[in-house]
Structure formats: C-alpha cells, structure tokens
Amino acid sequence: MNVPPQRARQLAFVATIVTLTALVSLSAARFKTSAASSPANNFRTAAAALSYAPLPPPPPPAVITNSGTANDIIYNLPGGDGDNQAILEDDGVPGNGLSQLRSGNGSFGTVVFANPANTLAINASNDGEKITVNNMDGGFAAKINLKGGTFNDIFALGNGATLKGGTVNGGGGSDTLDYSAYTTPVSVNLGLNAVVYQAEVNAIQETPPNASAAFGSASFSYDNPTHTIFGFSANATSITPAQVTGLKLRRGPLNAAGPVVVNLMGLGSVVPSGINGFQYTAGSPCPCHPSTRRH
Numbered sequence: 001m002n003v004p005p006q007r008a009r010q011l012a013f014v015a016t017i018v019t020l021t022a023l024v025s026l027s028a029a030r031f032k033t034s035a036a037s038s039p040a041n042n043f044r045t046a047a048a049a050l051s052y053a054p055l056p057p058p059p060p061p062a063v064i065t066n067s068g069t070a071n072d073i074i075y076n077l078p079g080g081d082g083d084n085q086a087i088l089e090d091d092g093v094p095g096n097g098l099s100q101l102r103s104g105n106g107s108f109g110t111v112v113f114a115n116p117a118n119t120l121a122i123n124a125s126n127d128g129e130k131i132t133v134n135n136m137d138g139g140f141a142a143k144i145n146l147k148g149g150t151f152n153d154i155f156a157l158g159n160g161a162t163l164k165g166g167t168v169n170g171g172g173g174s175d176t177l178d179y180s181a182y183t184t185p186v187s188v189n190l191g192l193n194a195v196v197y198q199a200e201v202n203a204i205q206e207t208p209p210n211a212s213a214a215f216g217s218a219s220f221s222y223d224n225p226t227h228t229i230f231g232f233s234a235n236a237t238s239i240t241p242a243q244v245t246g247l248k249l250r251r252g253p254l255n256a257a258g259p260v261v262v263n264l265m266g267l268g269s270v271v272p273s274g275i276n277g278f279q280y281t282a283g284s285p286c287p288c289h290p291s292t293r294r295h
Helices: 005-036 039-048
Strands: 072-078 086-092 098-103 111-114 120-125 132-133 145-146 155-156 176-178 196-201 215-223 229-237 248-250 261-265 268-273 276-281
Touching: 086 120, 132 145
Parallel strands: 072 120, 086 132, 120 145, 132 155, 155 176
Antiparallel strands: 086 098, 098 111, 196 215, 215 229, 229 276, 248 261, 268 276
16 A cells, blocks of 8 residues: 555655654553652651650750858869859849859859858869859958869959959969959959069060061069069070160050050160070169059
8 A cells, every 4th residue: 555655645644654653652651650669668668657755855964062161161163064154143132141153154053142241262173163252242241262173273253353352263274354344444463472473475465466576574672561563584586686675564455555653774784695586674763653563
C-alpha cells in the first residue's frame, strides 16, 4: 500500500505523541512507587511515631553562704565558672539595715543579709574576678575587706562608695583598683608597708599611643606618712639622652596627660646607658605636691 508522503509524516507525528505519552505515564507511575517507598518517606513515617522529651532545665545558680559569723561575715565567691561579677550594695530599701551581694551575670543567687557589726569579707575565686562595691545601706559601718585570688582581679568602687576603713588584698596576678565611676577626687593610701614600687612604660602608654620602639622602667621608694619619693631611678632603651625633652610624674588614667605631680628634670640627671639608651637617677628625695595624695 502506497501512503502519500504528507500522510506518512502525519502518522509518524501521531505515533511519536502516543509514545511520549506512554513514557510520561510510565515514569509518573514509577515516581509514585519510588516516592512511596523512599528512605526519606520512611524516615518521616518513623519520625512521626517518635515522641521527643523536653530538654532538661539549666542548673540553678550557685548558692553562697556566710562562712563567718553574724558580726564578721565572710563570703567566698564560687570558682570554676569564670568571673562572677560580684556586686556589693544596698538591698534597694534605704535605711532598713539590710545589704546584698549579687552576681552581675547570675552565676550565684543574690544574698541579702543584715549589716554586720564588725567586718564583711569577700574572697575571690582563682578564676579572675571583678568585685564592685557600691554605696551601702545608710546604717552600714563595718569594714569591707576584699581579697583576690591567684589570677588577675579588678576591685571597683561606685561613685562615692568606700570600704569603710577596710582593705584590699590583691593576692596573686596583676590586679586593678578601679575608681572610674568616681566624679570627685579620690584619696588612695598606698600602704604603710609598701616600700618599693616599680613601673614599666612603653609606646602604647604614650599620649597618644604610638609605634615607638622605646621602652622604659622605673622604681622608687615611697614614704606614705610624708608623701615623699626616695631613690627614683629610670632606665630606657631606644631613646638617647639628647631625645629626652622632659621627665614628669603625672596624675591621670592611662593614655591621658593628667596634671604634673613632679617635674623630675630638676631633681636628677639623664646620662647615656647601653646602646641608644639612657639612665636617670634623682639626686635627692622628691617631696610630692599635696595633690599627689589624690590619684
């Protein structure tokens, strides 16, 4: 049978459509079967049958108790949890005879206590602590004694707060007295038993900080009752005597050019030392100006 070319092309086109339709139907059937038995579908089915238990609550904050007496309270901060950010202050009700010790980050529960008659001691852990003393209850008169641990600690006082005649024992590490909250001058007792003081100065302590390679150290003896410095000496490297334009003791925070306490240039001499360095030694005691009692 002879089929005209045009008719043959029409029949071939129809046959192609039928074939494609059959293939699509077969693929869809296989996809449905595959999806129904796929691991993902089995996982969803299994997961739907599971029941999930809620997560356990976080552990409660540590509890600290008085290890002293009612008249001489002792609180030991918990260790192993980092800085507790301990804050000693009034309990929020003025004049009720109560004060409190709380954690700034919730690491221990707040302790509210009756004002002791004699002393209140707070002992830091060895984690490195910041202990802040704010203004206490109006009837609080006990001495506040703070003691640091083996790591670096910060002892901060709120504006106008004092230790009521108490003391700070930094313990080990490099410790800091923080009076930055004060809006009035502060009088600091450097300690009757502290004999020799040492300091190091580098470029980041300049005003403003710079990239100089110069490095210096200084030491002196201090007589607290007379506020007098003895035996002041300084050594520096990477700066020659000709480059020294002044040596002064200033009062102020780091990187701030505070007021001059003592002009050392008239009290000693600068001489070459080592390679491109100098040494300075004061030839006589340096009586401090009365303003140096405020630091």
